[in-house]
Amino acid sequence: MFKKIILSITFSIGFMFACSEGDDLDNNQNESFDRGSLQTNLADNIIIPAYQDLSQQLGLLVSAKENFIANSNQENLEVLRNNFLESYMVWQSLEMFNIGKAEENFYHYQMNVYPTNIDEIQDNITTGNADLFNPNNNDAAGFPALDYMLYGIGDNDTEILDTYNNQDYGQNHKNYVSSLIDQMKSITEIVLNDWTTAYRDEFIASTENSASSAVNKFVNDFIYYFEKGLRANKIGIPAGNFSSSPLPHTVEGYYVRETSKDLTLEALNAFQNLFNGTHYITNDSGVGFTDYLNYLDRNDLVNLINNQLDEARAKISILDDNYFDQINNDNTKMTQAYDALQTVVVLIKVDMLQAFNISVDYVDADGD
């Protein structure tokens, strides 16, 4: 009797083994993880609350802008700048969600392409009525353009305020600040409204492991964001990792100067929270990619990724708040931060995707 049981167990296991093709064992295990609970947590506790937060911040920015336009004095400029910086910080939690209406509208291209193009901005100011939704204006719109308008348009605050109060061209400058902020607000509303009215349900239902499923696209998007938006744009490009010499004028927040590091750290935290499923508002824990990896017995990878993210945070934390100065004074610390981020890229893009059995849907352009 005992032996019969063993035999039948062995037989069934053997049968399963023999008839599964290739990677299917992994696949089966992948399929049975409740991806829906992961996607629901992402949508309800991370993505939508972050969009709502940005929408609210941009609402404050709109009011601050109206006050500044009515009375362009130092006090109103300070309030406007503070609202700008707070919105820019919230934005760091959103740039990685390039899916749904955000993808359809090239949202992040409209919000955060830098370095901004001051020639185009000046043209737009002079001409008036620029179509900021036009892709040609991606590098003359969004946070980086506002950075220039609020910090870079004069050598000091007096000059900046004089510009806005100038009888000949002050109004044109006010109009441009107004258009920039209104456009950021309106496109954010489009993306947010879609999430709350339609896309949320579509997103959490699209759980299958296929190239077009929401979850696979989302995973690819946030890895791409980490590699491009975070690693390359914030650190690698200014540090000269993609050019023959450093390009300090390409830092994020170039005209504010003292904010580049805060923006990077905020982006890194947002990424790590997304990975761990941590709720946006409350920091409560929820179902994250960590749970998915744990389900696949890859607790080792969860630890590796979190440790390496912490390592990257440590390397970034020792940088000057002002990357422009950091690059000019000791660029080695920038490239060390880049290297720490690159180590994360390998873990998430190769090891994590292999564990999830998800294909990379983008390629780097480094072939020959």
Next chain:
Amino acid sequence: MKKLITPLVLALVLASCSSDDDKTDNNNNNNQTVDAPATYLFTRNGENTVSYSGQSQRIAMAEELISALKDETRDEVSLDAMFAHVEGDQDFSDPDMLELNASSKNVRSKTAGSADYFSSNSTDANAIKADFDSWISSQVNDVFPNWENTASPGNAGLAQELGGSIRYVNEKGLEYNQAFAKSLNGAFLADQICNNYLSSAVLDAGDNITNNDNDVLVDGKDYTTMEHKWDEAFGYLYGAEEDETSPVLGVDSFLNKYLDKVEGDSDFAGIADDIYNAFKLGRAAIVAKNYTVRDEQVEILREKISMIIGIRAVYYLQVGKTNLGVDNASAFHDLSEGFGFIYSLQFTRNPMTDAPYVSKSMVDGYINTLMEGNGFWDVTAETLDQMSEDIAAEFGFTVDQAAN
């Protein structure tokens, strides 16, 4: 009795279910022998599938650059432009019509540029690129202005060998053009071969395995991505050959040339065939989708190509030592070549450890020792012997084997 039945049943089940998936079959066939063709010739439906024009171009660019480094009329900007060529710029004379000026390739971006050693270590990669930049800059700014002066300790200038050849050295007796050229063997060629194109991070990137298993070809090409990556590794050693199916060796100033030199040392004869055969068999293994055999060839290639660098490093230290004090210009020339091969050691790949045979910090130490004080003017035979012994020991050959 029952113990016997179980495996029997299992075998039956396996046999009945396993024939519908190529990948499973391939994995099962991983230990079967792969037949390598007689030469590095691979075709698909009658079309040649081997391609490595980018490698041939880069080798040709490096050739022109190391020649230009000996032309005292050149300026730094034009030499930098040859190193970091930008598509369309007229940086090269291009005698072999390889369309170098139109090419999007350059050498600098592939210097300390491998996936395995440098993708997460841009800090070291930048420092290494900066070394090459500084050799160009110092050649132009320190050596070219002293082209007519006789070198002495602390002073750059010319030094004439007993045979008549004139060498142009810096204030420490180092020829920058030799340092530059010989360091490329490691930083550019061996690094790209051993730590990039032969690495799993590149060969198996993305969907390369699935695509190779299913003969999914690169758009508009006759090869799979994995086949092509392998060919690109091959191209960095044989890219200057007229005919890859019967390489003659000694056709460039880099690894191809020094493979020929090492082959000519009876202690290491056979290495050229070993390397060619490993490239052939590994490529055939990719065609046969047998990645076990492929990876065995990778190990052979990493070891043997690293050996070229280790052997030549020791060789030049020993030849330089013999000439020291007798014919200083010759000694400095040899030691300058040795400098470059020592620099190259940090890019070698020991298949047992997946690390260099000689680490970057050891290399930095050797370079500092050679350049201490007045550099080659006062380096001693004991120092050169000790360095030779240390390096030879890391590879497992003897100084005597390398020296003749």
